[in-house]
Amino acid sequence: MKKLLATTAVALTALSGAAFADGHSVTACLITKTDTNPFFVKMKEGAEAKAAELGMTLKSFAGKVDGDHETQVAAIETCIADGAKGILLTPSDTSSIVSSVQQARDAGLVVIALDTPLSPIDAADATFATDNFLAGELIGKWAAAKLGDDAANAKIALLDLAVSQPTVGVLRDQGFLQGFGINLVDPNVNGDETDPRIVGNDVTAGNEEGGRKAMENLLAKDPMINVVYTINEPAAAGAYEALKSIGRENDVLIVSVDGGCPGVANIKDGIIGATSQQYPLLMASKGIEAIAAWAKDGTKPALTPGKDFFDTGVALVTDEPAEGVESIDTAEGTNLCWG
Numbered sequence: 001m002k003k004l005l006a007t008t009a010v011a012l013t014a015l016s017g018a019a020f021a022d023g024h025s026v027t028a029c030l031i032t033k034t035d036t037n038p039f040f041v042k043m044k045e046g047a048e049a050k051a052a053e054l055g056m057t058l059k060s061f062a063g064k065v066d067g068d069h070e071t072q073v074a075a076i077e078t079c080i081a082d083g084a085k086g087i088l089l090t091p092s093d094t095s096s097i098v099s100s101v102q103q104a105r106d107a108g109l110v111v112i113a114l115d116t117p118l119s120p121i122d123a124a125d126a127t128f129a130t131d132n133f134l135a136g137e138l139i140g141k142w143a144a145a146k147l148g149d150d151a152a153n154a155k156i157a158l159l160d161l162a163v164s165q166p167t168v169g170v171l172r173d174q175g176f177l178q179g180f181g182i183n184l185v186d187p188n189v190n191g192d193e194t195d196p197r198i199v200g201n202d203v204t205a206g207n208e209e210g211g212r213k214a215m216e217n218l219l220a221k222d223p224m225i226n227v228v229y230t231i232n233e234p235a236a237a238g239a240y241e242a243l244k245s246i247g248r249e250n251d252v253l254i255v256s257v258d259g260g261c262p263g264v265a266n267i268k269d270g271i272i273g274a275t276s277q278q279y280p281l282l283m284a285s286k287g288i289e290a291i292a293a294w295a296k297d298g299t300k301p302a303l304t305p306g307k308d309f310f311d312t313g314v315a316l317v318t319d320e321p322a323e324g325v326e327s328i329d330t331a332e333g334t335n336l337c338w339g
Contacts, residue, residue, distance in 0.1 A: 026295045027057040028288055029079035029087045031072055032114075035062035037206070037234070038260050038339025039280050040090065043114060046281030047088060050288040058288070059084065066206045067162055069093040076100045079109065086110040086291030088284060094119040094166045110294040112301060114283045116168040117309060126290065126301035127309035128283045132171035132257070133178075135276035136229075138316040138325065139255035140179020142274045143227055145322035146253060151181065157218040158190070158201040159211055159230040159239055165190050169231055172257050173201075176229045199225050204235040211238025219246065230256045233263030233275060240271045259317055260339035267317060268330045274318035277333055282312045 030047045032040035044060055051058040059082065061075035069092050077100070079087050086109050091097045094116060101111050101123055113124040121127055144151045158176075161169035173190045177198075185192040191201045199222045204210035211230060218225060219242065228243075230236040236256040243249045249271075256263060259277020266272045290301040304311040316325060317333035328336075 026055075026292060027059060027082060027084040028291045029075070029082075029084045030058060030060045030284065031075045031079075031087060031089045032060070032062045033066045033068070033072075033090050033092050033206075034064070035060075037066070038262070039115075039232075039258060042260075042338035043090070043280040043284045046284035047288050050285040054288065054292050056288065056292060063092055067092050067164070069096055072097060073100045076104050080104055080107045084109060085295040086112065088112050088114050088287040088291070089124070090114050090116050091118055091166070093164055094168075095164075098123040110291060110301070112287045112290055114287055115278070115280065116166055117171075119167050121167075121308055126303060128287050128290075128301075128312055129168075129309050130257075130276075130278035130283075130314045131307070131309075131311050132168050133175035135257045135278065135314045136172035136175025136177075137179035138175075138276050138314065138327075139229070139257065139274050140176040140181075141325045142179075142316060142318060142322050142327070143176075143229075143253050143255050144180045145325055146273065146320065147227070152197075154180075154197045154227045155222055155225045156180070156198050156227045156229065157215065157225045157239075158198065159204050159214045159218075159228060159235050160190055160201055161206050161231045162203050172231060173229065176255070180227075204231060204238065206232050206235060208234045208238040208241070211235030212242045213238070215239040215242035219243075223248075226252050228252055228254045230254065232256060233258045233260055233266065233272065236263070236272050236275075237266060240266075259315070259333060259337055261334065261337040262339060264317055264330050264333040264337045267319060267333070273320065274316055274327070275333075277315045277317050277328075277336060279312050279336070280338060286310065286312065 063071045110125045113127040117127045182195045202214035204214045257276045293299040316327040
């Protein structure tokens, strides 16, 4: 079994931690969806810096692509076999990975979901994340305020993450719709709304190419779409390219979530109207602190009062503030951005 796990570990797309000296008694694992998305790059930087500060060993793993569930399962097995004290996990499949997480917890590891809650959320010991529903709600409110009376006749495209509807994608989508003033049917499901303003949902895999294809698919259904919600800023950039190809890049509102430096720059350039900024470095550094506390005396991670997760904050970034929606401009957003 040990041989099998070792072989699996070699196959993982990213394995680091070698930067830390031998002899550290506490090992923590970071498992992200990919190691190329700037969001996860910044998350890894935060984990590495805090682990170095606390004298811990950090081992990092990532899927080959967003949605690579199998690699994340193999990474959890490796962390258990290595005697890690805790795992920070951004799950690609929020339901299917629950049994592997339970295996880790049964082995005495503390497991903290970062950014993306498990389904159910209490399958992890804690979740450190942006309030993703609020993040969506902020951009929904902003888009409705910008349109004013025209919001009643909007034609909306929803560019989501994946067919499996991971929690982070559902929370942002449903938050956007509520902020825009659309009635939700089941807030745990995307695509069941009946509001005629919604042209449709498509998935992007959270990257630019996926965003472009999804936008093309929805424009084929209705070329007069004038509001585009996107799961993240790479998908927003792809949607913009699809709109540009038909000469509609200047008359469609695109909103997104993340607050990475490229996304904030796209707001300055007029490509994205507004984005909800989140703080991955803080998620990871707080997660490492929580693993250190667990290793020291068994202290469980604390949650934000009144919420079922630890809230690492969110801010709406736009250079076109809307009445009634609190926001920061791109100058401040640039100071706080990542990637």
